[in-house]
Amino acid sequence: MTDFIKKQRPFLFILIVVIIGYWQVSLLFYALKWDLIDVVFPFRFYFSECFRSGHFPFWNPYLQTGTPFFADLQAPVYYPELPLISLFGGYGIYTMHLLFIAYLFIAALGMYQLSFFFNRNRLASLMAGIAYAFSGYVVSHGQHFFLLVGAAWIPFVVKNYIQLLQEGGTKRTLKTAVFVFLMVSGAYQALSIALFYLLVLLLVLFIAKEIAQKNPKKIFKAIKSNLFLFFVVLTLLLPLIAATLEIIGSVNRLSDGISPEKISHYGQSLKTLASFLLPFSTLKHEYFGDIDTSLINHYFGLIPLLFFSLSLTKKHTAPEYLILAWGLVIFASSFRELPVREFMFLHVPLMNLFKYAAYISIFGLLAFILLAANYFSFVQQNFEREKNKILITGVLLWSVLLFAIVFSYSKTSITEIRNILSLNSWNEFIATTTISQTVLLQAILQFFIVGIFLAIVIWRKQIKFPFHLMVAVVIFDMMASAQLNMTVSVVDTSHKPSHMKKDLALSPRYFPVPVDDKIIFNDKRSAFFAPFWRNTYIFSKQISFDAFSSFELDSFNKLDDDYPNLKEATINNHLFYFSDTILPLSLFDDNKIDKQKSSKWLYLSDDDYDLLSKEATNTDSTNTVTIKAFSPNKVIAETTTQSDCFLTMLQTNYKGWKAYIDNTPAHIYTSNFNYRTIFLPKGNHSVKFEYKNNKVLILYYISNLAFILIVLFLVGHSMKNRNYPPGLFWGIPLAVTLLLAVFIPIQFSGSRESKNASEIHHGIKEKKEAVYNEQKISKGEAAHIKPSDEYFPIATIENQKLQLKKGTLVITAKVFSESYPRALIVSDISQKDGKNWQAAKIERQIEGLNTWNEITYFRNFYDLKDEDIISVYLWNLNKCSFTIKDIEVSLYP
Numbered sequence: 001m002t003d004f005i006k007k008q009r010p011f012l013f014i015l016i017v018v019i020i021g022y023w024q025v026s027l028l029f030y031a032l033k034w035d036l037i038d039v040v041f042p043f044r045f046y047f048s049e050c051f052r053s054g055h056f057p058f059w060n061p062y063l064q065t066g067t068p069f070f071a072d073l074q075a076p077v078y079y080p081e082l083p084l085i086s087l088f089g090g091y092g093i094y095t096m097h098l099l100f101i102a103y104l105f106i107a108a109l110g111m112y113q114l115s116f117f118f119n120r121n122r123l124a125s126l127m128a129g130i131a132y133a134f135s136g137y138v139v140s141h142g143q144h145f146f147l148l149v150g151a152a153w154i155p156f157v158v159k160n161y162i163q164l165l166q167e168g169g170t171k172r173t174l175k176t177a178v179f180v181f182l183m184v185s186g187a188y189q190a191l192s193i194a195l196f197y198l199l200v201l202l203l204v205l206f207i208a209k210e211i212a213q214k215n216p217k218k219i220f221k222a223i224k225s226n227l228f229l230f231f232v233v234l235t236l237l238l239p240l241i242a243a244t245l246e247i248i249g250s251v252n253r254l255s256d257g258i259s260p261e262k263i264s265h266y267g268q269s270l271k272t273l274a275s276f277l278l279p280f281s282t283l284k285h286e287y288f289g290d291i292d293t294s295l296i297n298h299y300f301g302l303i304p305l306l307f308f309s310l311s312l313t314k315k316h317t318a319p320e321y322l323i324l325a326w327g328l329v330i331f332a333s334s335f336r337e338l339p340v341r342e343f344m345f346l347h348v349p350l351m352n353l354f355k356y357a358a359y360i361s362i363f364g365l366l367a368f369i370l371l372a373a374n375y376f377s378f379v380q381q382n383f384e385r386e387k388n389k390i391l392i393t394g395v396l397l398w399s400v401l402l403f404a405i406v407f408s409y410s411k412t413s414i415t416e417i418r419n420i421l422s423l424n425s426w427n428e429f430i431a432t433t434t435i436s437q438t439v440l441l442q443a444i445l446q447f448f449i450v451g452i453f454l455a456i457v458i459w460r461k462q463i464k465f466p467f468h469l470m471v472a473v474v475i476f477d478m479m480a481s482a483q484l485n486m487t488v489s490v491v492d493t494s495h496k497p498s499h500m501k502k503d504l505a506l507s508p509r510y511f512p513v514p515v516d517d518k519i520i521f522n523d524k525r526s527a528f529f530a531p532f533w534r535n536t537y538i539f540s541k542q543i544s545f546d547a548f549s550s551f552e553l554d555s556f557n558k559l560d561d562d563y564p565n566l567k568e569a570t571i572n573n574h575l576f577y578f579s580d581t582i583l584p585l586s587l588f589d590d591n592k593i594d595k596q597k598s599s600k601w602l603y604l605s606d607d608d609y610d611l612l613s614k615e616a617t618n619t620d621s622t623n624t625v626t627i628k629a630f631s632p633n634k635v636i637a638e639t640t641t642q643s644d645c646f647l648t649m650l651q652t653n654y655k656g657w658k659a660y661i662d663n664t665p666a667h668i669y670t671s672n673f674n675y676r677t678i679f680l681p682k683g684n685h686s687v688k689f690e691y692k693n694n695k696v697l698i699l700y701y702i703s704n705l706a707f708i709l710i711v712l713f714l715v716g717h718s719m720k721n722r723n724y725p726p727g728l729f730w731g732i733p734l735a736v737t738l739l740l741a742v743f744i745p746i747q748f749s750g751s752r753e754s755k756n757a758s759e760i761h762h763g764i765k766e767k768k769e770a771v772y773n774e775q776k777i778s779k780g781e782a783a784h785i786k787p788s789d790e791y792f793p794i795a796t797i798e799n800q801k802l803q804l805k806k807g808t809l810v811i812t813a814k815v816f817s818e819s820y821p822r823a824l825i826v827s828d829i830s831q832k833d834g835k836n837w838q839a840a841k842i843e844r845q846i847e848g849l850n851t852w853n854e855i856t857y858f859r860n861f862y863d864l865k866d867e868d869i870i871s872v873y874l875w876n877l878n879k880c881s882f883t884i885k886d887i888e889v890s891l892y893p
Contacts, residue, residue, distance in 0.1 A: 014126070015105050018101060018104050018105050021133075022101060025100050030492060030496065033492035036142070038534040038548055039534070041091065042538045043069075043074070044096075045091045045092075047069075047077060047091075049090075051087070051090075053510045057632060060072075062543055062544060064547045064552065065651055066654070068553075073244065078239050103148045111366070111370075114159040114370065119373060121376070123467055123471055126471055127304065127376060130475050132366070136298050136485075142486075153182050153183040157195060160179055163176075164176045164225055174713065183195060188359060190354040195363075201326060238702060238703055239702075242699055263345055266358075267334065268288065277400065277401065279299035281438045281439050282485070284435040294489060301372075307379070308372040323367045324370075329344075391458070402447060411436035412440065420432055426487055504539060514575070517542070518572060526824065526841055535548050543575055553674075555670075559673055563590040563673070575627070575650050576625040576650075577647075577648055579648060580645050581600055584603070585603050585604065602671040604670070615679060617646060620643075623645070624640045638684070640684050641683065647677065647678050649677075651676055653671075658690050658692070659688070660689075661678070676689065771802055771891055777886065783885070785876055785883070787879035788879070790875070792874035794825075795870075800866050806863070808859070811888070812855070812856050815852070816851065817881070817883070822842075823876045824839040829870055829871075
C-alpha cells in the first residue's frame with residue numbers, strides 16, 4: 001500500500017498545480033464564459049432535466065422550434081459523463097467548474113502517462129503533464145469544452161493503443177476501447193477523425209515492422225486485437241451511430257461537408273508562430289489577421305520548446321517519429337499560407353466536415369511536448385554531453401527575447417508605459433495595451449525565465465536538485481502565461497458563479513406547460529440574466545425560433561436563411577394555432593408574404609394540397625386550444641372548434657413524430673417547409689403529439705450496460721493484480737450496484753408533473769417572508785396605460801430602510817389588452833457610481849387577447865449598498881395601449 005501511495009504522489013502534485021494554476025475556476029471566484037455558458041452548459045443542463053424527469057432526451061422543443069436533441073453531435077447525449085452527473089444531482093454552474101478542473105487534471109494525467117510510457121522518467125513526465133494542461137491550446141480554448149474533453153482523452157487513447165499493438169490481451173483491448181469510446185462520444189468529432197488516422201498509421205507502422213522482422217504471429221495477434229477492439233467500440237457507440245445515420249440526410253453539413261471557401265477564411269497566419277515564445281501577444285488578435293484569439297495560441301513553455309528543438313538532434317523510436325510527423329501535418333493544416341489544409345480537405349476522407357483546422361492542432365503540441373519530455377529524460381542521464389547544446393540554444397533563445405524587448409520598447413514610450421501601469425483593472429490593461437506593449441511585457445518575463453534556466457544549467461553541480469528546479473521553472477512559466485491570458489479566454493471577471501447559480505434557480509425546473517405566448521416574442525432581447533446570453537429558453541422553458549448552435553436541420557435552415565418573410569409570418573403565432581387557408585408550394589413566393597396577413601397561411605406540398613384542398617374548413621374566434629401536458633417527447637392539448645380546420649404545432653415535423661386525435665392516429669403534414677399540421681374535425685378533442693424511437697433507446701441501454709460491465713471488470717482486474725483483499729474484487733461492484741439502487745429511486749421520486757411556469761415561480765413566497773411588500777393598485781382598480789405614457793412607475797424601494805446586502809425582487813400583476821403590448825418591466829438600481837438595470841418583456845407572458853393575463857417578474861440583487869434605491873417601472877417604449885391591475889411588489893432577503 002505504501003508503494004501504491006508513493007506512486008500516486010505525482011498525480012496529487014499535478015492536481016494541486018492545476019487547482020492553483022486555474023484558481024479563478026477551481027475556487028469559484030469568476031464565472032466561465034462564452035460557448036461554455038452559451039452552448040455546453042445549456043445542452044448538458046437540458047439532458048439533466050430530461051434524465052431526472054424520466055424522459056430520454058429525444059427532442060428539444062425550446063430551440064429552433066424543436067430539434068432532435070438525440071442526434072445533435074454537439075450535445076454528447078451518449079457520453080457517460082451526462083447520465084453520471086445527472087444521476088448525482090444534475091448539472092449546475094458549480095458542476096461545470098468542477099468538470100473544467102477535472103478534465104484538465106485528466107489531460108495532465110494522460111500526458112504524464114503517455115510520456116512515462118516512452119521515457120520511464122517521472123520528472124520528465126511531470127513536466128509533460130503540466131506543459132500539456134497549461135498549453136496555449138487549453139488556455140485559449142477555455143470556452144470550447146468539447147476540445148478540452150478531447151485533449152483529456154487523446155493521450156490515454158494513444159498510449160493504450162500502442163500498448164495494445166505490443167502486448168495484445170483482453171484487458172488492454174477493453175481499456176483501449178473505453179478510452180476510444182469516451183473520446184468519440186464526448187469530444188469534438190474532428191479530434192476523433194484526426195485520432196483515427198493516427199491510430200491507423202500506428203497500426204500500419206507496427207505491421208510493416210513485423211513484416212520486416214518476419215513475425216506473422218504478432219501480426220495475426222495485432223489484427224485479432226484490433227478486430228476485438230472494433231467490435232467493443234462499435235457496441236459502445238451503437239446508439240450514436242444509429243442516431244447519426246438517422247439524421248445525416250436531414251443535415252446538409254453532415255452529408256455534403258462544408259464549402260472549400262470557408263476553410264481558407266478560417267485559416268491563420270504564420271505570424272501566430274510568435275505565440276511559441278509570447279502567448280500574451282495573441283490577445284491582440286487583430287495583428288495576426290483578425291482571427292479569433294482562441295485559434296492562435298500555440299504555447300507549451302519556453303524550456304519545453306528548447307528541449308523539443310534539441311530533441312531533433314537525437315534519434316527516436318519509430319512511433320515517436322510517426323506521432324511527430326502526424327502532429328506536424330495537423331499543425332501545418334492550421335495555416336492558410338500552406339497548402340496542407342486544402343489538400344487534406346480535398347483528398348482525405350472526413351476532413352471536409354469541419355471549419356477550424358486549429359481545433360485539432362493539439363496533435364502538434366502533444367508531439368512537441370512528448371519529444372521535449374523524452375529529451376529532458378535523456379539529458380538527466382547525459383547532462384555533460386548535452387550541456388553545451390543546451391547553453392547555445394538557451395543563449396540563442398535569450399537573444400531573440402532581448403531583441404523582442406528592444407524592438408517593442410522602441411515602438412512605445414515611457415509615458416505610455418506609465419499610463420498603462422496606472423490603470424485600475426487588469427481588463428482595462430488588456431484593452432488598452434498595444435501589440436508592442438504586450439510583447440514588451442511578456443518578453444521581459446520570458447527573458448528572466450530563460451536566464452534562471454541558464455543559471456541552473458551553468459551551476460548545476462552547486463544545486464542540490466537542479467532538474468527538479470528546472471521543472472519548477474517550467475511550472476512557474478506555464479502558470480504565469482496561463483494567468484496572463486486567463487481573463488480573456490477562460491473566465492469572466494464581471495460575473496460570479498454564486499450569482500449565476502442563484503439567478504438560474506429563478507427559472508422553472510423540469511417541464512412545466514410553457515407560457516403560451518407568440519413564438520415571435522421569444523427572441524434574444526432581454527431573454528435572461530447576464531451572462532446567460534444564448535440558448536436561454538432552455539432555462540425559462542419557452543419555445544423559441546432562435547438558437548446558438550451549429551446543428552441545424554435543412555428544413556429549419558430553409559426558413560431561417562432563404563425565406564425570412566415566411567419565417568416571420570409563421571412564428572407570429574402561438575405554439576398551436578388554427579388555420580383554414582392552405583396553398584401549394586408551387587405558388588409560394590416569399591416576397592408576397594405579409595407577417596400579419598399571412599400568419600395563418602399554410603404552404604403544403606402539391607400532393608398534400610391536392611388531397612386537403614377538397615376539405616371544407618373554417619376558423620373563428622371561438623376556437624380554443626389548451627395545452628394540458630408538456631414534455632420533451634409528448635404534448636397533449638384539448639381543442640374546441642365549431643368547424644373542421646387545420647391545427648398546426650410550431651414544432652419541426654421530424655420523422656418519428658406521431659399525432660393522435662382522441663387516441664386515433666392522425667396523419668401529420670409538413671406545412672411551411674418545417675412544421676406539423678393535422679386536419680382537425682369540428683368539436684371537442686384531445687390532440688396528442690408523441691415521439692418514440694425504441695431502436696435508439698434499446699441501443700442506449702445496451703451501450704451503457706456494456707460500458708458499466710467493462711469498467712467494473714477493469715477495476716476488479718486491476719485490484720486483483722495489486723493483491724488487495726479478495727473481498728474488494730466483489731465488494732466494489734456490489735457497492736456500485738447498491739449505490740445506483742439507492743440513488744436512482746431518490747432522483748426519480750420527486751414530483752415531476754407539469755405546472756405552469758408562473759405557479760412554480762410563486763413558490764418563492766412559500767419559502768421566505770418578504771421584507772418589503774406593496775400593492776401598487778388597490779383591489780378592484782386598474783391603471784390604463786395609454787400610448788402617450790412612456791413610463792409608469794411601480795415602486796421605489798430605499799435600501800437605507802431595509803439595509804439588505806442581497807435580495808430577490810418579485811412582481812406580479814395582471815394585464816388586459818386588445819393587442820399584444822410591446823412593453824418592458826424594468827428594475828433599476830440607482831447608485832452613486834452608475835446604474836444597473838434589467839428588463840423583461842411583458843408580451844412574453846401574454847397568452848391571449850381580451851382577457852386578463854398573469855405576469856411575473858423576478859430579479860436577484862447582489863452587493864447592495866445602504867444608499868441604493870431600487871426603482872421598478874413599466875417602459876412603454878412601443879407606445880402601446882393596455883390595462884394593468886393587481887400589481888404586487890415584494891422583496892425577499
